[in-house]
Amino acid sequence: MASLKHKILTLEDEVKIIKLINFGHSYDAISKTFDIGKSTIGDIKKNKDSIMKFVSTTESGSKVRKTMKTADNVAQENALATWVAGSKGWLDRLKHSHRIRRLKITMEKLSNNESAIEPFRIELLLRVINEKNLSSDLQCRRIRIVLAVT
Incomplete structure (x- = not known):
């Protein structure tokens, strides 16, 4: 064999x-x-x-x-295991204190407040109309287009 x-x-x-x-x-x-x-x-x-x-x-x-x-030193290994097991949540606390979040770029977005956006959008539209010196007829058409798009 x-x-x-x-x-x-x-x-x-x-x-x-x-x-x-x-x-x-x-x-x-x-x-x-x-x-x-x-x-x-x-x-x-x-x-x-x-x-x-x-x-x-x-x-x-x-x-x-x-x-x-x-292990050669069993007492030291046990103390190390206890110490590591006791310090589990440090990463979560670090993320929370520095506001680190994991967001999916394509799927998830931060929440937005529609009522806060509307006055800003109208103010921006009026500012553009005034800066470009648009006529009132043209203003009405653009406002309708902008409001219809959004």
């Missing part, structure tokens, strides 16, 4: 192997399924208690994790 390539299993795969061993599957069938050696399966079976304990106590999922290493 050719030697197998070194393969590191995820903790999730190791848990699957432990379950297969408990269901009575042979080492040979498991080694072919996961493409690992029989001695690796024996090592996983020997360490099944520590693997199951580690998987049950870790917050990060066992799907991607491949090692059971823990």
